Amino acid sequence: MPLPFLTADRAFDTTDAVALPFDDHDQWRRPYRPGPYRVGAAALALLLASFVLLAAVIIVAAGSFGGGIATFAFAVLIILASLRLLRMGTWVSRAGVRRIGFFVTTTTPWAKVGSVRTAQQPVRWLNFPRTVQGQALVLDRAAGERLLLLTDHNADFLSRSEAFDRAADTVEAWHAEYGVRR
Template sequence: MPLPFLTADRAFDTTDHVALPFDDHDQWRRPYRPGSWRVGSAALALLLASFVLLAAVIIAAAGAVGGSLATFGIAVLVIVAALRMLRMGTWVSRAGVRRVGFLSTVTVRWAQVISVRTVQQPVRWLGLPRTVQGQALVLDRQGGEQLLLLTDHNADFLSRVEAFDRAADTVEAWNAEYGVDPAATR
C-alpha cells in the first residue's frame, strides 16, 4: 500500500537540481523525505500498538468486553498518533506553505509571505525543551509574524545537514516562484 505522506517524490533523487521538480504544483507536497528519527519513532509507536491490539484480543477472549474495548481504543489512539507524527513537517504547493504540527496546522498563502530565509539561532533539539545553536528556515508573514518551518535539529534533519540545505533551498525556490516580489510591494 503506497503511503504518499511518508516519502517525497522520486524527483529529489535525480542529479538535476530543479527547484520545482513536480508536474502538479497544486498538490501539497513535502519537499524532503522524513528523517530516520521521525520514521523510527512512528515505527516504535506502531509496534507498541500491535502489542496493545494483541492484549485487546486476549482480554476479549477472557470475556471482559469493556476492558477489551478500552484497550482497543488505546491502540487506535497510538496508531493515529504514529500516523500524525509521519504527517508532521512543512508542505508546499502553488497555494502556499503549510506547517503541520502534531496538534495544529498553519497554512500561509504565498501572497502573505514577505520572505523565507535561513537564520542561525537557538533551535529545539528533536522538539524537546533543550535548545542548541543551529539553523532554522523562518517564514516572515505580513503583520510581522514569523513561522518556523524547518530546523536542522528536528526529527527530519538531525545529522542530515545536506538534506536540510536542500529542503530549505527548495522552499525558498517555491517562494521565489509563487511569492510576492518584495520590490513590487514598496
C-alpha cells in the same frame, strides 16, 4: 499500499537542479523525506500498538468485552498518533506553505509571505526544551509574524545537514516562484 505522506518524489534523489520538480503544483507536497528519527519513533509506536491490539484480543477472549473495547480504542489512538507523527513537517503547494504540527496546522498563502530565509539561531533539539545553535528556515509573514518552518536539529534533519540545505532551498524556490513579486 503507497503512503504518500512518507515519500517525497524521486526528483529529490537526483542531482538535477530542478527547483520545482513536481508536475502538479496544486497538490500539497513535502519537499523532503521524513528523517530516521521520526520514522523510527513512528515504527516503535506502531509496534506498541500491535502489542496493545494483541492484548485487546486476549482481554475479549477472557470475557471482558468492555475492557477489550477500551484497549482496542487505546491501540487506535496510538496508531493515529503515529500517523500524525509521520505527517508532521512543512508542505508546499501553489496555494502556500503549510506547517503541520502534532496538534496545530498553520497554512500561510504565498501572498501573505514576506520572505523565506535561512538563519543561524538557537533551535530546539528534537523538539525538547533544550536549545542548541543551529540553522532554521524562517518564514516572515507580511503582518510581521515569524514562523519556523524547518530546523537542522529536528527529527527530520538531525545529522543530515545536506538534506536540510536541499529542503530549505526547495521551499525558498517555491516562494520565489509563487510569492508576491515586490
